[in-house]
Amino acid sequence: MNTTNIILIPLLPLLSFILLGLGGKRLFGDKAGWIATVAMLISFILACGVAMNYFGDHSDDAYVSKIVFNFPWLHFGNGLQINMGALIDPITSLMLFVVTFISLMVHIFSLAYMKGEDRFHIYYAFLGLFTFSMLGLVISSNLFQIYIFWELVGVSSFLLIGFYYQKTTALAAAKKAFIVTRFADLGFLIGILVLSAQAHTLDFQQLMINLTSTEYASAAGAFMGISALSWGLALVFMGAAGKSAMFPLHIWLPDAMEGPTPVSALIHAATMVVAGVFLVARLYPLYSIADVGVQSLISSVGAFTAVFAAVIACTQTDIKRVLAYSTVSQIGFMMFSLGIMSEDHLGFTASMFHLFTHAIFKALLFLAAGVIIHYVHSNEMQDMGGLSKKMPVTHLVFLLACLAIAGIPPFAGFFSKEEILLNAWNNNRSIFFMALLTSGLTAFYMFRLYFSIFWNKPHHDHDHGHSKKEGSWFELVPLMILGVGTVLAGFVPFGEYVSADGKPHHVNMDLQFSLAPVGIALLGILLAAWMYFKESTKPEKTAAGFGVFYKAAKHKFYIDEIWLGFTKGVLFNLIGRPAAWFDKNVIDTLVKGTGSATQGAAEGIKGMQSGKVQQYGLYFLFGIIIIVSVFLFTQGGR
């Protein structure tokens, strides 16, 4: 029973993808959405079922990860083989729940949000494809399977970002997202090769056993003084960083907001972008035994990204971009928390917890943003303001979400962030302070957003009558559900279920520790309120105060330009162009040259055929004489 359920969970979305993709408009018309949603609903229920009866049975105190099914997909000659399987363990169950839940919400939301789109069915088909790939990713039983679905989520994200395919910006964003992550995946792929060659298996459990056991862990195949294991893990982390938009590979995520807002909510806030975190978590046991260098790489990258993104977020004016950067920053939290390896593995639990809560409230934020954008037909802050009366529901849930992300008790964000900070405090103070700063910034920019959307200046209807409704129930109901989630999610005794070693893990919160973060968060909120509650010139002044730093932050510290310079300058002009030139002018010329040389020779000797009988005779005679004399000199002898 269990097995079929687990297979069905990803298969149902796939089914809806195939149905809608092939059937298209002709068969379903605008029923397409319903088909997909129903499929999604079923698989959500199944996922809940799976999660429940996984967490349900406390046969022993530790949750064991079990391979539910596993069949060979492709052999390699050398005993390696790629299986297709399902591995069920705490984080899998967690992710199954999260993905199906958010996806369901987005499906329902889109029923109204995407109504009347030309390629409505395609939209849902792609959603199905994405959900399938994401679910496949989380249940993967081996490294290669995860890579396969990794690529698939990449491509479905490409398709969804480029959904409005006639917008050039959408095209550019889609390409950017795919290529950047692809670049990261190169690392992932080589990492897989390294690890598999090292461990002679791809299967996770076997991988753990083999690599943690002594004879493999010994620096076999060390290269440049670093053990193959660390190489592999570092490279895999590169892939994870790409998918999870860690600095400096984060550049694709803000642009990805070109996609439809629900898509941003699903893919670029809740699920796909945390795949990197999931991957690292999946390989956590290996990372925990890897060189310290790898661990500190992860933590420092995570922490830096958190601060960096938060700073940029404070300066952006496009609300979706603000949210995007906040996503980056939050994922930074998860990442560094994973990176800080302590013997109690608190970081693992904390990170997963934050992933869980963040998924909910960030999805909520994005969907709410979607409603707002539909309402004012713009992404820009200055077109908004004073919407609190116009759209009460949205206002409420948005506020909840902001509080949650700012880490104000008792909302979801608070608990998870607390754990992360606690872990940082215990093990790595410098990172702790960075994180503290970041949560302050987070509170600031989120409420900057909140105030300038809902208060700031009174809302004047520069648009004409229609859509004065806040939004249809299909939009609002998901918001409410998520809002409830935002409030409650924090109270889940998360540590009981999810922990690095599967054993229940009790976190003890002490209030005086959480004073600092909450305090700094409140500080940030007050600052935001002071600056943005009423329309004023304070922001400009402050910005001017920061001067060049502000400018840099506004331009995202020019990372995009640097990358652009790299691709255009190096890849195209320094490698591509010369290669093409070489091919056209050198190799081709060689070929042409032989041809023309032959022609030239032909022209050269044409005088031989002079048409004069006597000259022919002369050639005849000379021919004979030469041959004879040559003979005399070579053979003739004696």
Place this chain on the structure above:
Amino acid sequence: MNVEPGLFHFLVIGAVLFFIGIYGFLTRRNLITMLMSVELILNSVNINFIAFNKYLWPGTLDGAFFTVFIIAIAAAEAAVAIAIIINLFRSHQSINVEVAEEMKY
């Protein structure tokens, strides 16, 4: 070398005539004179044959017969050649070899 005429003298005469003929063939520009040179060549060969036959292989008659047949062939060749030359003269109004150089390269 001894002055007593022997095989070698004949061979020398033959060779000299042969190459004189070739020289003529290569240099004369009148077709008929070229033909004459060819006759010279053939005659020189005849001398060789007879000489060899006489001085080296008197037993058989091969050389002599060869000579006879060469003479016959020479006649035939000359006849055909002259016919062709006359025809050429009709079409080109000259028997100078340079008039017949239309086809080249």
Place this chain on the structure above:
Amino acid sequence: MSGSTVVFYLLGLMSIVSAVLSVTSRQIFRSAIYLLFTLIGIAGLYFWMDYQFIAAVQIVVYVGGIAVLIIFSIFLTQQSGEQLPEVPVSRAVAGALAVMAGLALVLVLMDRNGFTGLSDPGPAPSISAIGEKMLDINGYALPFEVVSILLLAAMIGCIVIAMRKKPQV
């Protein structure tokens, strides 16, 4: 130095000299006559080697046939008495070079090989013997027939070529 030797040298000299003249003279008619002398000289050499039959054939066919044919064709094609065109120097030099090289090569090799003929040449074949052989089926009957066919073919060819009517222009 016996008389026969003297005769030999005279004959040889005559044929060579007149051959040279015949390939160099710029009077086509004269060169034809020089050719005649060469042929006669060669015939003389055959007599000297007392191959009378060959000599006779030489006289009959060459002097009586080919030479006459050539002279006729000269009359047909040439206003006699007009000079032959000058030989271009380049061609003359090239020809001379080739010929000299060839002659040197041949003579050297012949000398190297040193054909030492028999001191006493055997008896010359009698005409009757030649006749016998010529028609003997184990002798030269086949070549004889072949030549006859060749002559036939040549004759037909000459007729067709030489007897064409004037082109209708």
Place this chain on the structure above:
Amino acid sequence: MNLLWMVGAPLLTGLAIVLAPARYARLIALGGAILQMALVMGLYFSFTHEREVGNVFPLLFEKQYQWFPSLGFSLHIGVDGIAVAMMMLTAFVVVAGVLVSWRMEHMKKEFFFFLTLLAFGAYGFFMSMDLMVMFFFLEVAVIPKYLFISIWGSGNKTYSANKLALMLMGGSALILVGILGLYFSLPPESRTFDMAKLAETGIGFEIQRWVFPLVFVGFGVFTALFPFHTWVPDGHSSAPTAGSMFLAGISMKLGGYGCLRAATYLMPEGAREYANIIIVLASIAIIYGAFATMMQKDLKYINAYSSISHCGFVLLGIGMLTKTAITGAVFQMVSHGLMTALFFAIIGMVYERTHTRLVEQMGGLLKVMPFIITAMFIAGFCSLGLPGLSGFVAEMTVFVGSWETQDVFHRTATVIGAMSIVVTAVYILRAVGQVAMGPLAASGEGVEDARWYERWSVIILIAGILAMGLAPFWLYELVSPGVDVIVNQLAGE
């Protein structure tokens, strides 16, 4: 089943086309192609059946007919898994090619005749076990290509056609000298062209040393070995659609198959001797081809250059000399054959509608021809190695195989090869994105989507791609024993 049917079918088809009136040509050609497809499928199933009943003999359906026996030829035919895979590829491409050129008007009779002649050559090549016969079929397939380009081609076709024919002939000249050397190096009593015999008698190292490069490079020319690849772009871009499909889909595979069968299998020591050079050239071809592709503007040139890059994987796999890598090479041949044929078919359709092949003159075509462009996306994703499509399977197998050899040289080569997947993504997305997305370009005004025959040709190829991409294990089962034979030969057993 008797393999002669596999060459007989195209031959008879060709005859029928010649004899029948022109307007039936395409019908007959299609019928013949479908017949071939059916035969190949039959071959596949009977082959697998033989394997299931435990026939482990590497070569199945073997037959040997007298053919110039006095010279040591013999029409020795037989197939192993690799050959079967290749023949299936051929069948797919043939059907698709016929369908794509359904509306061919100019000299259609000859067109379809040459098409079937090419198929004839390909089948014969893949099934022949005798070097000379192999060579014969190889050459059979050259001239039709020339005529394809120079009669039905476009652009600078004379130049391209000459370049292609002469370079390919040059390659086969090398092969010829090589196999003659092989033949006469043997003691007179044991002289033969029969590969099975040659393999078991074995060839002296000194001979392999100078014959292997000849044969390998000779076949390498066909499969765009690095310095000899320059016929590929011009040839492909000037050829008519079906012609390009054949060139890239099958003809280049002849080369790869030859490198594997005639060079590596017969001359293992030679292969080991020169493996590193092969690897270097292959890696150059992969990365260099990819970068050169990035700069192209003409869709056909893009695909042609990317073919150079992709065929580099074939050679890389062969050069690595491990079982996995060689399996990967075979996979890559099949995959690239299907994928590039699909790509060329689509390019042909797009060109027919927009009358341009320059990327910058297209845009937003997804709106007006959704079917074609969707197929184009699939082809593109396949070529950039998206899981679930054939390209991924092949490339991964090659990578895993080449990673096995544990030294810096091989691994560097692998990494270089792997880098190309990024570059591939770049140029594929640039091209396909530009063509499909963005505002609708003027060239796309008022064009209609694929017609039935185009749809079917596309569907057939995509079916092949998916069949390999979603469930590669059957292909592995098919190919693996054949590869084992070669690997054992390499291992000197």
Place this chain on the structure above:
Amino acid sequence: MFEYLHLMKSEAMVLLIIFILLFIKLGKGLHNDTLLSVVQLLLLCTVVISFGFNDTGRVFNGMFLHNTLIGFQKGILVLAVYIISLVCSNWFRQTEHLAEVFVLMLSALLGMFLLISADNLLMFYLSLELSSIPVAALANFDLNRRKSSEAAMKMIMNSALASGIMLFGISLIYGLTGSLDFAQIWGQVKTEPIHMMAFVFFFAAFAFKLSVVPFHLWTADVYEGAPVPVTAFLSAVSKAAVTFAMVNVLAKVFANLSGSWYVLVVALSVVTMLVGNLFAMRQDNILRFLAFSSIAQVGFILVGVSGQNEQATVATTYFMLVYVFSNLAAFGVAAVLLSEAGITRIEQLKGLYARSPFLAWALSLGLFSLAGVPPAAGFFGKMFLLMAGASKGNYIFIGIATLNMIISLYYYLRVVRLVFTSPDKDVASLQVSRPVIFGLGICIAGIIFTGVVSWIYDHIQSLV
């Protein structure tokens, strides 16, 4: 007596035809068409007779040798003549000297028969002359074309010189060995300078007749100027005959010098292929183009000859058979185009396919076969020549040969391309008369089947 007739049946047959023609001519004569068909019929009989019932024997005191292989070779020659009489029938019908043409052509053929059978230097010389002088006369038979007489002049003059030089060589050989009989000469030839010189002088004649570089210069001019049937005859029949004779003589007479003449043959073959190809590349007159291509082919034949073994003989014979078919297909088409449409230049071939698919296919097949492209028989022919040559282990040489194959492919394909490209303006379609179709049909069948049907080769093998 019967023995003579039995061994010399082909010669007898040809002679018979000659006499019949003479009588017809001396009588009131016949209309060209009837005469032509009579001749074709008789030739057909000759083909049958020559291929059938051959056995070994020598008559006329060893001056005439006949065996199964020679019989087969004669068969090839007369078959070639028969095909010529078919494919060039347009020209034959128009000429006003049909009987004479055939008398001359057949006597030349007779000469070639005797040349192949010759076992004696005298016979060799005579039959060589018999096979060349009438052809020289024939070259003049387009009586009103200036080029025709020029061609005839060039041919007669050059061949006179060549035969003179050969005679000098023969005289030396006679002097050195004291015999004209091949068998006896074989024992006497030594590797001494003068022997070699004699050999070279003698060999030059072959080189001249085969038009091996540098003795080839007459070829192109004569081919261009002479009437098409004569050109075809020269390029197919006489080339084949001389090849057979050369293989025979080199193996029989100069076996002792084989070490030396191997080098000679290799060198000449390389030069010949190269020069022939380079000249063929830049021709625009069809006949000249074919002339140079045939020179290149000769280079290839020499590759086979250099094998110096039984297989060389087989390969050359086989190749000549193929070559006859291929070359005559090309010449036949050229002849038709010349007489029907006045086409002489290669550019004018553009769009030939549109005018007559049959001619286009015949020409293309012929050229493919000449280029050595499968499945045409030429592929096998060249393959076997190469194998014969490769048996010496001189792979550089083989490599050069294959490279030349590529060069030749370039210009052959150039013609084929022109044939198949569609014409600029729409042109009248060409009418092809029945005998021509028949003749070309024979060629096409030969091109296709001689190769893939391996028993033809095996048959030749069995004859040796």
